[in-house]
Amino acid sequence: MDSSPLRRPPFAIRARILTPVTAGGTRYEHDGRLDVDAQGVITTAGPWHEHQEAPANGAVDIRPLVLLPGMVDLHVHLPQLPNAGVGAGLHLLDWLERYIFPLERDFDVAVAERLAPAAYRAFAAAGTTTAVLYGAVYEPSLDTAFAAAEAHGIRAILGKVMMDRGSYDHRLSPDQVLEVSLRQSADLCGRWHMRDRGRLRYAFTPRFAISCTADMLRESAALARSTGAYWQTHLAEDRAELREVARVHPEASDYVDVYDRAGGLGPRTILAHAIHLSEREVARLAETDTAIAHCPASNLFLSSGAMPLARYQAAGIRIGLGSDVSAGPELSIFANIRAGANTQSGLHVLADGRGPEPLGPLDWLRLATLGGARALGLDAEIGSLEAGKEADVIAVDPRLVAPVPGVDSGDPAEIMSRLAFRPHPDMVRAAWVRGRLLDGPPGLS
Numbered sequence: 001m002d003s004s005p006l007r008r009p010p011f012a013i014r015a016r017i018l019t020p021v022t023a024g025g026t027r028y029e030h031d032g033r034l035d036v037d038a039q040g041v042i043t044t045a046g047p048w049h050e051h052q053e054a055p056a057n058g059a060v061d062i063r064p065l066v067l068l069p070g071m072v073d074l075h076v077h078l079p080q081l082p083n084a085g086v087g088a089g090l091h092l093l094d095w096l097e098r099y100i101f102p103l104e105r106d107f108d109v110a111v112a113e114r115l116a117p118a119a120y121r122a123f124a125a126a127g128t129t130t131a132v133l134y135g136a137v138y139e140p141s142l143d144t145a146f147a148a149a150e151a152h153g154i155r156a157i158l159g160k161v162m163m164d165r166g167s168y169d170h171r172l173s174p175d176q177v178l179e180v181s182l183r184q185s186a187d188l189c190g191r192w193h194m195r196d197r198g199r200l201r202y203a204f205t206p207r208f209a210i211s212c213t214a215d216m217l218r219e220s221a222a223l224a225r226s227t228g229a230y231w232q233t234h235l236a237e238d239r240a241e242l243r244e245v246a247r248v249h250p251e252a253s254d255y256v257d258v259y260d261r262a263g264g265l266g267p268r269t270i271l272a273h274a275i276h277l278s279e280r281e282v283a284r285l286a287e288t289d290t291a292i293a294h295c296p297a298s299n300l301f302l303s304s305g306a307m308p309l310a311r312y313q314a315a316g317i318r319i320g321l322g323s324d325v326s327a328g329p330e331l332s333i334f335a336n337i338r339a340g341a342n343t344q345s346g347l348h349v350l351a352d353g354r355g356p357e358p359l360g361p362l363d364w365l366r367l368a369t370l371g372g373a374r375a376l377g378l379d380a381e382i383g384s385l386e387a388g389k390e391a392d393v394i395a396v397d398p399r400l401v402a403p404v405p406g407v408d409s410g411d412p413a414e415i416m417s418r419l420a421f422r423p424h425p426d427m428v429r430a431a432w433v434r435g436r437l438l439d440g441p442p443g444l445s
């Protein structure tokens, strides 16, 4: 089929539509219509027969493809992408020293120019339309990464990694690192935060409590508050990490308290992992409306632990999914849904079936899209296919995940179950942000 009308809005698509609904529940249209206006905003997402008379310069029929909201990846490390899939069997702190710090040390402008555009195409090919990224410690490479995101069209939140303890960058003397890192981060935020009407945003990014002094945590959190940008870091991923955090931050009562004392908790904060938390810490995250990036494939890959998802959801914490590449081996959020579902099934088995029931496929779809958007405070703009939202959309081919050719389903939970448990590398045929087609996926024809 000729998909060229779908490169830029406005356009109309006839397809299956599967989406969580902001007010609750899921919408599935086996024969649906999606209209996107010239600004890239959805004007119609509903049954075809109710809207077939609407003028829309000829709807493009892509059935049996399914339109979903684009996936939101809340936690991923751009410089680490080349390492994805390597390092199984190591624990976090050894893995960082062996594989990651050497890789990030080389992430200069030349590497970023080569890697960033390829990474954004890979995100789009995996179905991810919003990515929340850590860069490396070098300011110029972040400008390169932002410029590549601006050109590609992906929705991206990026931050320069801040480390004033145990950094891999030895060009600055220890007494300079704090001041330089804060200034460079503030400058990057000034240049890029809210670029293209908020498609690009900045996140102040202290790596984690071991790599940062209390001063760095506090000053970076103050910058995030004063600029309205995000603040992102890692929390309670690994048992050896917990012991080291207690050693280097003896003033704090627990890990969450390290960030709390810094003023780092709040609605624009994204904490990755958050596996090993006390009841007090869970309650404090809920009380401060701090969001969690749940990274299940990473947590399995580095033997970090199994996040008690149901407990956090019951506490009312905003949660989305993160690939955490390259601690996570897979960029695909669909693959991370599978890892998360398997983890929760494992917890259920180990509790002799007395724990909470594992989530179903449509609950996972909601976490991966609207959940991530809510964690970012962007659920009024993205995260579902509903009139008035920006058209961050993917088209997936259910035929590629069929167990044998010809097997199909018109049931939304069954469709989502196969996309998560039998993901195919080419199943995402197209991805749009604000109705603009992204390079990366193979295409509709």
Ligand SMILES: [Zn+2]
Pocket: 075, 076, 077, 234, 272, 324, 327
């Ligand atoms: Zn991470």
